């Protein structure tokens with residue numbers, strides 16, 4: 637893979653946005669824009685171009701207006717969507733826990749107080765690596781959630797596409 641791609645994802649593809657972030661990819665969501673703006677398509681096209689992001693969309697028209705930067709996502713199933721991007725050699729299927737899946741911010745190592753202050757942290761914390769989103773104050777760790785995602789994503793390699 638050459639330069640790592642960055643993405644702008646339309647609001648129909650929220651789960652895909654979160655999974656791309658789990659895979660470590662810089663993925664902004666159109667859901668950040670004000671809702672109901674009739675000029676949203678134009679804003680997305682401008683933003684994708686200005687920031688060099690690939691525009692992932694379920695809107696075939698919008699994808700074609702974005703030219704080479706547009707990728708039309710026809711599949712409804714999340715794993716098929718990821719598979720498509722993998723087949724296009726845009727992403728690799730290695731989970732990198734480096735980015736907040738909620739807000740796209742890069743994670744940093746968590747401080748002891750941040751781990752202790754999170755009621756949802758595994759207890760005891762031994763054997764986990766903890767990371768922190770400084771933007772939305774969320775704790776992440778290499779626990780069962782991430783491993784479950786790794787399993788689902790690796791299973792893509794063995795799975796045939798639904799007819």
Ligand SMILES: [Zn+2]
Nearest residue numbers: 736739769772
């Ligand atoms: Zn965050």
